[in-house]
Amino acid sequence: MDFRLTDDQLALRRGMRELLAARFGREALREAVEAPGIDRVLWRALGEAGLFSLRADEEEGGAGAGLPEAVLLFEEAGRALLPGPLVASHLAGGTGLVPGAADGTAVVTAVDAAPGAGAVAGDGVLVEHLPSADAVLVVRDGGEPVDVVAPGAPAAVPVRSLDPLSPLHRVAEGTLPASTPAGGAACGRSADGGSADGGLADGRSANEWSGNGAARGTSVRGRASGGVSAGVLRREAALLTAAQQLGSAARTVEMAVAHAREREQFGRPIGSFQAVQHLCARMLVRTETARSAVYAAAVTADETETCAAKLLADEAATANARDCLQVHGGMGFTWEADVHLHLKRAWLRAAQWRTDVEAEERLAAALRCPIPR
Amino acid sequence: MELARTAEEEEFRARLRGWLAGVLPTLPPRPDPLDWPARRAWDMDWQRRLYDAGYAGLHWPVDAGGQGATPTQHLIFLEETETAGAPYVGAGFVGLLHAGPTIAAEGSAEQRARWLPPILRGEHVWCQGFSEPDAGSDLASLRTRAVRDGDTYVVTGSKIWTSHAEVADWCELLVRTDPEAPRHRGITWLALPMDAPGVTVRPLRTLAGSREFAEVFLDEVRVPVANRVGEENDGWRVTMVTLSFERGTAFAGEVVACHRTLRLLARRAQENGRWGDPVLRRRLGRLSAEFTALWRLTQWNVSEATHALRRGGTGVPGVGGSVFKLRYSHARQELYEAAAQVLGPGALDLAEEWARERLSSLSYTVAAGTSEIQHTLVAERLLGLPKGR
Numbered sequence: 115m116d117f118r119l120t121d122d123q124l125a126l127r128r129g130m131r132e133l134l135a136a137r138f139g140r141e142a143l144r145e146a147v148e149a150p151g152i153d154r155v156l157w158r159a160l161g162e163a164g165l166f167s168l169r170a171d172e173e174e175g176g177a178g179a180g181l182p183e184a185v186l187l188f189e190e191a192g193r194a195l196l197p198g199p200l201v202a203s204h205l206a207g208g209t210g211l212v213p214g215a216a217d218g219t220a221v222v223t224a225v226d227a228a229p230g231a232g233a234v235a236g237d238g239v240l241v242e243h244l245p246s247a248d249a250v251l252v253v254r255d256g257g258e259p260v261d262v263v264a265p266g267a268p269a270a271v272p273v274r275s276l277d278p279l280s281p282l283h284r285v286a287e288g289t290l291p292a293s294t295p296a297g298g299a300a301c302g303r304s305a306d307g308g309s310a311d312g313g314l315a316d317g318r319s320a321n322e323w324s325g326n327g328a329a330r331g332t333s334v335r336g337r338a339s340g341g342v343s344a345g346v347l348r349r350e351a352a353l354l355t356a357a358q359q360l361g362s363a364a365r366t367v368e369m370a371v372a373h374a375r376e377r378e379q380f381g382r383p384i385g386s387f388q389a390v391q392h393l394c395a396r397m398l399v400r401t402e403t404a405r406s407a408v409y410a411a412a413v414t415a416d417e418t419e420t421c422a423a424k425l426l427a428d429e430a431a432t433a434n435a436r437d438c439l440q441v442h443g444g445m446g447f448t449w450e451a452d453v454h455l456h457l458k459r460a461w462l463r464a465a466q467w468r469t470d471v472e473a474e475e476r477l478a479a480a481l482r483c484p485i486p487r
Numbered sequence: 488m489e490l491a492r493t494a495e496e497e498e499f500r501a502r503l504r505g506w507l508a509g510v511l512p513t514l515p516p517r518p519d520p521l522d523w524p525a526r527r528a529w530d531m532d533w534q535r536r537l538y539d540a541g542y543a544g545l546h547w548p549v550d551a552g553g554q555g556a557t558p559t560q561h562l563i564f565l566e567e568t569e570t571a572g573a574p575y576v577g578a579g580f581v582g583l584l585h586a587g588p589t590i591a592a593e594g595s596a597e598q599r600a601r602w603l604p605p606i607l608r609g610e611h612v613w614c615q616g617f618s619e620p621d622a623g624s625d626l627a628s629l630r631t632r633a634v635r636d637g638d639t640y641v642v643t644g645s646k647i648w649t650s651h652a653e654v655a656d657w658c659e660l661l662v663r664t665d666p667e668a669p670r671h672r673g674i675t676w677l678a679l680p681m682d683a684p685g686v687t688v689r690p691l692r693t694l695a696g697s698r699e700f701a702e703v704f705l706d707e708v709r710v711p712v713a714n715r716v717g718e719e720n721d722g723w724r725v726t727m728v729t730l731s732f733e734r735g736t737a738f739a740g741e742v743v744a745c746h747r748t749l750r751l752l753a754r755r756a757q758e759n760g761r762w763g764d765p766v767l768r769r770r771l772g773r774l775s776a777e778f779t780a781l782w783r784l785t786q787w788n789v790s791e792a793t794h795a796l797r798r799g800g801t802g803v804p805g806v807g808g809s810v811f812k813l814r815y816s817h818a819r820q821e822l823y824e825a826a827a828q829v830l831g832p833g834a835l836d837l838a839e840e841w842a843r844e845r846l847s848s849l850s851y852t853v854a855a856g857t858s859e860i861q862h863t864l865v866a867e868r869l870l871g872l873p874k875g876r
Contacts, residue, residue, distance in 0.1 A: 116491040117787040123488060182488040371870050386873040388859075391866035395813075398865055402810045406787055407780035413490045422776035474772035475765075481753035481775055 161218020192361025
């Protein structure tokens, strides 16, 4: 496996970093904190830059690029704390599930409705940026189709979101469309599975739900939905989320190191004290270990490697943000410093698309298979 | 970033797999782990088989007696041998992974021809004479003196933690040749024959009960100047070459072996019922992520070294090896802690290999540069934090 970035990959990453520096610098970030939501102008600029269309077929206006390229762009998004349902919009754009997603004219969010996603009965499912979205992907698991519904369709209650940049709503699982084969393309889960998941618990059939959905808003069903497997989308969502975690982890190392070089106590920079040096060194070790796992999973597109990538990137982002806070001392506990924004988003992403429970259990289950090459 | 796999490499893999399937069942039974002379003989027997089959010194340059294989082929070799449960370097560790690569990189043509073939053929065991009682983490403060007398050095001092000293033929030795110079600039690298008059080896017992390392006392030992690798007083730089091999890729094979152990742990836990414990299951799952990432990190380090080599560099792994070493040494200890959980009361029975490995793993965060030294290296060299006191 060759980990070096090609010239094209380097250019792609540089382009996204420059775009975000120009369009979503620190001032824009702090404005977004006070007024969370989606900046539609920025969203279209991201679309033009290929963030959502990168992997779409070239004849459909995409770049025909692969997961490694997408991972590099999402790493940049993670560094910049770019808010919005980036992963769902990218997946909707790349698959053609939602018209307009690829070029950034439509904002798409998603609900992870797979059993074993970490929620227990009664938790409901959290969905980000619902009021700004034009469509919602409902993603289960395995070979099931991905449903696309209107944002008004699921019964949703706003949540006081931990992350000021990510508005959240809680959706009752029973109000999601039930597991149904779409156009006969899906293998579908048994009624038992659906029942255990709460999908059919209230006794309504899928058709009844569709009726309810139509009453609340129009169900948007992309032309490709019948052919897209939920298992693949969940894996890709986990990987791209991990890429954002990686970007955040790398950024908090830089922030901690910059502060440790500047800030003086006892007449010298605190970065010359071993206690602080070793905190920073551990941050880098976490980041680079996670980077190996994320980049490798991007190349192999392997399920088990993706679980490893998500697990290690979650760890790197959350633990690094906490160490970064520690290095910043009292400043790290303030609203003014950006550290808390990294930590809160890292916690949010850790709860999305492969929580630690799910990733660890999947990795354990795979232990009887040969190590991936 | 791409999955580059050539037909040549896959053919290499297939051929190796075939050879392993044939040779492994013919190996004699493994000796008592505490019997080092027997272990030496067994490890050297394996090395000889590798040599005869054309797998010894696989990635060493051809002019160093190696096969000139690509680093990727070397990784395939490590992957396949460990997956098949083949022996690891054992007593050949220092010769094959430290001293040998250092001589290949820094030695003269004559020195390479003299020392490298016996290492590859499994005839010579090397040990490492770096640390001293008063020079551990602060290696550059070493005091073993070498005084020039015509075409020999007269060496007096003592070394400690010298692995395999009891069964070694040669020692890669660091000595002080200029006590007046700044401490990094007065050190010289010598190849010391262990049977030279004045060399006394006093074995030390590890906490695992093994006489695996020793103290080495040197009393006016005469070492020919021809045994010096690199220039006089340039030994620190030569040493850094060895240390970066040690931290960079020398543990690559072990990472694959750890993942194999993890799968065996999962099987054992399923057999004894502990697999039903979700805490244990998740612990093993997380370790699987850990070793998967470490294997990829190794591949990354190797591919960086390969490309540096093509650009005319040395192919010596960089300080990035510290990142790997820190994470791996911790993960290995955690692996055998998890093994103890799988074994239950069996963890107290030294007849269990994993109970013994749990003890051996304790050296990993100390040997080859303690974790604390590595953290400081990462902070100052990679992150550019100001030097501490």
